[in-house]
Amino acid sequence: METEEKPWSVMGEEGGERRLKKRKRNEENDPEDQKQEQGNEEEEVVARDPxxxxxxxxxxxxxxxxxxxxxxxxxxxxxxxxxxxxxxxxxxxxxxxxxxxxxxxxxxxxxxxxxxxxxxxxxxxxxxRTRIMKDDLCDHVWEFHFNKAAPEYWRNLDPYWKGTGPLMRRYFHPDGSQTADPGDKVWGGHECCYSVVTSVVGEGKIRVHYVRINRWPRMFVSRNQDWSWEMSNCLYCYTSVPDADKKGGTGPLRSPCVNISPQTFGR
The missing domain is CATH 1.20.1280 (Monooxygenase)
Structure with a gap:
């Protein structure tokens, strides 16, 4: 006599019965309850801190x-x-x-x-920071060259325009003086001093900021993407020489107010 094979015979009779009962209960449950149950399971997964x-x-x-x-x-x-x-x-x-x-x-x-x-x-x-300090001037070596508006006689002495060698260099000192390399034809051994002028208005906003050598035209200050400095006027230009390997760093020791936030690091 042939008997009809039960659909759960492969898994065993008891296991198949449990599976059918569970399926029947799920079919009888309210769909809203099923959604809530699934939502609770998802919340449990999301709530786990990585x-x-x-x-x-x-x-x-x-x-x-x-x-x-x-x-x-x-x-x-x-x-x-x-x-x-x-x-x-x-x-x-x-x-x-x-x-x-x-x-x-x-x-x-x-x-x-x-x-x-x-x-x-x-x-x-x-x-x-675009406000240059005395520490910045004194810590760095500065390359110097004349601009195109300078007199031709000066430009003829300038390696930058003649292409005859390395650029001229200038050195700022804490006592307010400035010097050049020995044998610098442009320098001529004259006395030289510098000043940093900053005018500040309400809430610390800088109105004007410049560096002046003797009585020559004021040099306005800018900052490059590699954090080097540039000071220039209509006659000449100063550029700070890279010195990232200088032990202890350069510039002022007093740090700005450190407000660590995502905005500090840009977009």
């Missing part, structure tokens, strides 16, 4: 592949995330990336005991 799942070391590895602004955003997630995202291990490499190819490294970012996150933030803000 830091708890992967651990501190792996999260540092993950964050190290993000750009600085994204890492800065992760500082705001929680106290635990802040502890991971602010680690020196993570920001040391970010600082090296930031400083690569820069003409000058801010002295304020090299202070002993400073966290790498703070060093990065200070470096970014200092790189945007």
């Amino acid at each position: 830091l708890d799942v992967f651990g501190r070391d792996i999260m540092v590895m993950i964050l190290s592949n993000l750009d600085a602004r994204s890492v800065a955003l992760s500082l705001l997630v929680s106290r635990a995330w802040h502890g991971v995202a602010s680690s020196d291990r993570l920001w040391s490499s970010k600082c090296e990336e930031l400083w690569h190819g820069k003409a000058h490294i801010p002295r304020a970012s090299q202070a002993r005991g400073l966290s790498k996150l703070a060093a990065y933030s200070i470096s970014v803000m200092d790189g945007k």
